[in-house]
Amino acid sequence: MAISKSNMNKIKGPCLEKQRRQQKARRAASKPAPAVTASKNLSRKKLKKVEKALRNETNYLVSRGLIEKEEEMKDIVEVPREKRRVVITIPEEILAASAAGPGTTLGGMY
8 A cells, every 4th residue: 555645644543633532521521510509599399309319318428337427406495594594692791791892872982
């Protein structure tokens, strides 16, 4: 087979451009897709699906032992106001001494 001038400088074997395209496609495919699309406004139905998928994924990871399960805070009980108050009792002697000291209404000016 005679070599013509057009084929003389071409590299025999797979095309370099094709290899670059394939490598680029492999790199693009290997990037992980984001788990949750936070940029979009999701409908209620779609949001429920996403939440369920996240729950299933966490349960799967827990079952494999890759992560530890976190406790969900469903029942948060608010402490009543009466229990939140802190009552401090001051002994009578201290109250009497502070009231009878100088500069008070009971103790006078000096």
